[in-house]
Amino acid sequence: MELQAVLMAAGGGSRMMDLTYNTPKPLLPVGNRPLIWYPLNLLERVGFEGKHSVISENKPSKVSLKVKMISTTDILVVSCDLITDVALHEVVDLFRAHNATLSMLMSKVHEFTETVPGQKGKKKAGEQRDFVGVDVTGKRLLFMANEADLEEGLVLRKSIMRKHPRMLIKTGLLDAHLYCLKRSVVDFLVHNKSVTSIRGELVPYLVRKQFSKSLNSKNATEDTEKNQKQQDAHHNLELLSTSKEEALLQLARERSCWNDHRGDMSEAYHGGKLRCYVHIMEEGMCYRVNTLAAYIEANRVVPKLFEDPPIHPTAVVSERSLVGSDSIIGPICQISEKTSIKRSNVGTSSTIKEKVKITNSIIMNGVTIEEGCNIQGSVICNNAVIGRGADMKYCLVGSGQRIEPEAERTNEVIVGSDQLMEI
Amino acid sequence: MADSDGRQVVSINHSTEEDVKLQEVVQAKCEGKELTKEEKQRLRKEKKQHKKNKKDDRGPPEKEKEKEKASVLAPSKPATQSPAHKAAPVPVNASASESPVAAEKPAKSKAEQRAERRARQDTERASKQGKKEGGQQSASSKPKATPNELQPVKRLPEHIQVDDPAALKKLAKKLERQQVPLRSDYGYKVSLFSHLHQYSRKNPPTQQISIPATVIHPSIVRLGLQYSQGIIAGSNARSVALLHAFKQVIQDYSTPPNEELSRDLVNKLSPYISFLSQCRPLSASMGNAIKYIKKEISNIPSQCKEEEAKRRLQECIDSYINEKIILASEAISKYAIEKISDGDVILVYGCSSLVNHILCEAFEKQRKFRVIVVDSRPRLEGREALRRLVKKGIRCTYVLISALSYILPEVSKVFLGAHALLANGYVMSRVGTSQIALVAKAYNVPVLVCCETYKFCERVQTDSFESNELDDPDDLIVTRNGKTHLENWQTVKSLGLLNLVYDVTPPDFVDLVITDLGMIPCTSVPVVLRVKNVDQ
Numbered sequence: 026m027e028l029q030a031v032l033m034a035a036g037g038g039s040r041m042m043d044l045t046y047n048t049p050k051p052l053l054p055v056g057n058r059p060l061i062w063y064p065l066n067l068l069e070r071v072g073f074e075g076k077h078s079v080i081s082e083n084k085p086s087k088v089s090l091k092v093k094m095i096s097t098t099d100i101l102v103v104s105c106d107l108i109t110d111v112a113l114h115e116v117v118d119l120f121r122a123h124n125a126t127l128s129m130l131m132s133k134v135h136e137f138t139e140t141v142p143g144q145k146g147k148k149k150a151g152e153q154r155d156f157v158g159v160d161v162t163g164k165r166l167l168f169m170a171n172e173a174d175l176e177e178g179l180v181l182r183k184s185i186m187r188k189h190p191r192m193l194i195k196t197g198l199l200d201a202h203l204y205c206l207k208r209s210v211v212d213f214l215v216h217n218k219s220v221t222s223i224r225g226e227l228v229p230y231l232v233r234k235q236f237s238k239s240l241n242s243k244n245a246t247e248d249t250e251k252n253q254k255q256q257d258a259h260h261n262l263e264l265l266s267t268s269k270e271e272a273l274l275q276l277a278r279e280r281s282c283w284n285d286h287r288g289d290m291s292e293a294y295h296g297g298k299l300r301c302y303v304h305i306m307e308e309g310m311c312y313r314v315n316t317l318a319a320y321i322e323a324n325r326v327v328p329k330l331f332e333d334p335p336i337h338p339t340a341v342v343s344e345r346s347l348v349g350s351d352s353i354i355g356p357i358c359q360i361s362e363k364t365s366i367k368r369s370n371v372g373t374s375s376t377i378k379e380k381v382k383i384t385n386s387i388i389m390n391g392v393t394i395e396e397g398c399n400i401q402g403s404v405i406c407n408n409a410v411i412g413r414g415a416d417m418k419y420c421l422v423g424s425g426q427r428i429e430p431e432a433e434r435t436n437e438v439i440v441g442s443d444q445l446m447e448i
Numbered sequence: 449m450a451d452s453d454g455r456q457v458v459s460i461n462h463s464t465e466e467d468v469k470l471q472e473v474v475q476a477k478c479e480g481k482e483l484t485k486e487e488k489q490r491l492r493k494e495k496k497q498h499k500k501n502k503k504d505d506r507g508p509p510e511k512e513k514e515k516e517k518a519s520v521l522a523p524s525k526p527a528t529q530s531p532a533h534k535a536a537p538v539p540v541n542a543s544a545s546e547s548p549v550a551a552e553k554p555a556k557s558k559a560e561q562r563a564e565r566r567a568r569q570d571t572e573r574a575s576k577q578g579k580k581e582g583g584q585q586s587a588s589s590k591p592k593a594t595p596n597e598l599q600p601v602k603r604l605p606e607h608i609q610v611d612d613p614a615a616l617k618k619l620a621k622k623l624e625r626q627q628v629p630l631r632s633d634y635g636y637k638v639s640l641f642s643h644l645h646q647y648s649r650k651n652p653p654t655q656q657i658s659i660p661a662t663v664i665h666p667s668i669v670r671l672g673l674q675y676s677q678g679i680i681a682g683s684n685a686r687s688v689a690l691l692h693a694f695k696q697v698i699q700d701y702s703t704p705p706n707e708e709l710s711r712d713l714v715n716k717l718s719p720y721i722s723f724l725s726q727c728r729p730l731s732a733s734m735g736n737a738i739k740y741i742k743k744e745i746s747n748i749p750s751q752c753k754e755e756e757a758k759r760r761l762q763e764c765i766d767s768y769i770n771e772k773i774i775l776a777s778e779a780i781s782k783y784a785i786e787k788i789s790d791g792d793v794i795l796v797y798g799c800s801s802l803v804n805h806i807l808c809e810a811f812e813k814q815r816k817f818r819v820i821v822v823d824s825r826p827r828l829e830g831r832e833a834l835r836r837l838v839k840k841g842i843r844c845t846y847v848l849i850s851a852l853s854y855i856l857p858e859v860s861k862v863f864l865g866a867h868a869l870l871a872n873g874y875v876m877s878r879v880g881t882s883q884i885a886l887v888a889k890a891y892n893v894p895v896l897v898c899c900e901t902y903k904f905c906e907r908v909q910t911d912s913f914e915s916n917e918l919d920d921p922d923d924l925i926v927t928r929n930g931k932t933h934l935e936n937w938q939t940v941k942s943l944g945l946l947n948l949v950y951d952v953t954p955p956d957f958v959d960l961v962i963t964d965l966g967m968i969p970c971t972s973v974p975v976v977l978r979v980k981n982v983d984q
Contacts, residue, residue, distance in 0.1 A: 027669075029660075072658020282801070282832045283680065
C-alpha cells in the first residue's frame, strides 16, 4: 500500500465556539452536507478506498496521532474542515518523485467579503501570519514560522542561505492542513510523545531539520534547548530515513545527471536525506472552515460546485413562494407561501412559515421560522426557533435557541441559557 | 499493372491457373504450421491490393503502379525486401484466394465471393486495358514467388507510429486493457517528427492514476514520475533505477493460486513497462535489462518455491547490475586510462556517467590532463559534469557547442558516451554528439566512444529521424529580464518548437569503441552481439 489516509476529525472548532458548542465540528452542515463529507469526497474521488479517521479529545489545535495502527505505510493526513478541489496528485507527486519526508498543500488566502454576524468592527487581517520560505522553483520548503513564534524578527540560518541563496518568503498563504508524511515520521511521533501538534510543532521541526548538520550518534551540537529524549528522537529520525535509502538508489542518483540546484559544488538535494515540499495552489478553491467567516464563505461557494438540484426533491415548497436560484433547500423542508429566500441555505427538515423573508443567511437543520420573520445575513443553528415577526439582521442564533416574537436583533450572537425566553 | 494482369490471368486462363494454385495449396498443407502465418499474410496483402484496386480506376503504366505498390508495402516491410515483393504479390494474391478456401472453412464463402467479385471487376477492366503485358508479367513473376513468400513481415514498434491512427487505436486498446492511463501528446509537432510522441511535463502521467496507486506498483509510479521529470536521467541511471524498482516489485509479489510464478510475474510486469514507456520512451539499455529479467523469470523452474524464486531473482538482478554496469565501468576505465597520456586535452560532451568515471579514475591514477566540457541547450547537462570534475580537482574549461570549432585545435582526444550502439555500428547518443564527432574528424582529432556491452542493441538506424525522442518543447522557452518571447508559441501557426534528445553518429567518425570486452572498432558491434546471443 502506498499511502493511507488519516482524517483528523478532532479539534473542537475553537475559533467558532458559537457554532460548535453543541454540534461537533465535523458534522456542521455546509451546503446541506456535513463538513466531513468534503474531505472524504476528495479522498474518494482520488482513489482512496479504506480510510482511517481519528476522533480524539478536544484539544485546541492539531492533535498528535495515537498511532498504534498506522505504521506500515506513508500517510496522508487531512483535516476534516478542508474543502478544496485541488488536484491531489500534485501534492502526492512531489512526495513520490523526490522521495520527500513531508509534502503539504497551501493556497492563497481569500478575503472574506460577507459580513460576519456578531463581529464588532473590522477585524485586523494581519494577525497570526505564517511566513513560508520556498526556493526558486517554488516547490521546496525552506522555512516556516508563525508570527506568534517569532519574538523580534525573522531569523534565517546561514546554512540555509548558503545552500539556497535565493529564497522567496511568502505571507498570505493558507495552510490547507493536508500533509503527506513518510512512515519514519510516524514512527518518530510514536517515540516522541512531546510533539502534540502537527501543524504547530512537527512541520516546523521537519523544515528546520532539513538543514541541520548530520549527526554523529554522540555529539548533538545544535538545538541545545531540547531535552535529551528529543535528541535521541532526532537520531531516530535520521536513522530511520537513512536505512531506507538503499545502495542501488544511491547508485542511480550518482549516475544520474540531474541536480535540483546549481551554482555550488554539492550534489542533488545537497546530500540531505530529509526534504520537505509544498504545493502552492494558484487557482482553485481551498477553504478551511475553522472560523465563522470561513464557514459563511464556504456555504456561499460550495453549492455552486456540485450538480445537486438546488431544491431537494423531498422538500415541500409552495408555489407562491420565491426561492432564488442561488439558494439551496435541504430535504424534507417545508416552505410555506409568500416566502422569499434569496442567496441562502436552508437545511434538512426546517420549517419556514408564511411571509418570511430570508436573505444571505444560513439556516441549519430542524429550524422553525414562524410567519412574518425577516432574516438577513444571519446564521441560525440547529433546532432553533425564531418567533413570529422577528427581525434578525447579521445575527448568530445558537443551537436550540428560541427567539421571542417581534424581536429585533442586529449584529448579535445569541447563545446560552441567559438569552432564552419562553414564548 | 501486375495486379490486374494477375486477375486477367484468372479470368482468361482460368483452368491452368487453378492447377498451379492447387499445387501450391498442396505444398501449403505439407509445410504445416509455418504456412498459416503465410496465409494470413497473403490474406492481408490481398486485402490491401483489393482496396488499392478499388481506388485505381484508370490504368496508368504498369511500372508506376508496381512502384506504388512497392512503396505502399515498403513502410510495413524493411527496404531490403521491396524489390522482391514487387513480383511476389501477383501469385501470392492469386493463390491467396484459394489457400484460405482449402485451409479455413469459415472463410470459404468470403474468399469465393471475393474471387467472384474480382473476376467481375477484371472482366470490366479487361475491356479497357491491353492483354499482352499481363501474360509476360505473370510468367516471369511465378518462379520468383515461392522463395519470397516465406519472408516474415516485420512490425514497427508503436512509439514511432504516432501519426498512424490505426496504431494509436491499437495502443489505446492495449493500455485500456492493462489499465494504464494514456498520455496525450502536446503541442504542434514539426512535420518531420510527427511520427513520434511529444509529451509535456505539465501533464504528468499520474493525473489519472489513483492515489494510492493500486493497479501499478507504487515504486513503478515513483520511477515513472522520476523519468518524466528528468530526476533520473542518463542511460545507466535509468537502468539501475528500473532494476531497483523491479526488485521491489518482486519483493511485494505473491503468486496467485493456480498460477505459476514464471508466467504470472512476466504478465504482471507488462503493464508496468507500458506505464514506464508512457512516462518516457524506454532506452536501449532498459530494453535489454527487461529482456534479461523476463528471461530469468521464465527460466525459474516450476517446482521452485516462491521465496526461493524471489531470492534467486533478486540475486540475478544484483549480479546483472554488478557485472554489466559496475564492473564494466571498471574494466572500461582500465582500458581508457591506457589511452590517456600526460599533457592530454580531453574533450567531453554533456554528462556521461561513464566518461566522468573514467576521468575521475584517471585523475586518481595521477595522469596529467585537462578537460574541456562542451555543453548545449536546453538540457545544459555539461554543468553537472563540470561540477563533478571540478569537485574532483580536474582542470576544466567550459564551452557551449557553438564554440566547438574554436576550441578543437587545442584538443588531443574526444571521449564520448553513448546511449546505445546500433547493430550497423552507428552510435546513438545525446543530440550534438554527431556534430562533435564530425568536427573532430575534420580536425583529425581521435574520437573514442565508451559504451558498456549491455547497451548494444540489434536495431539498425542510419538517420536521426526514424526513431528518436521528442522532449517537452516548453523547455526551449527562456525568460530573460522578465521577458519570455516564446510564451505564446502555440498561437503562431507557422512556428514549431523541436526539442530532440538523441542523434546517431556514423561509424566513419568514430575511431574506437571502448567496451568491457576490450577496444573494438565501431564495425565490430554485430560481432559482439552475435557472441552475446550465442552465450545466452
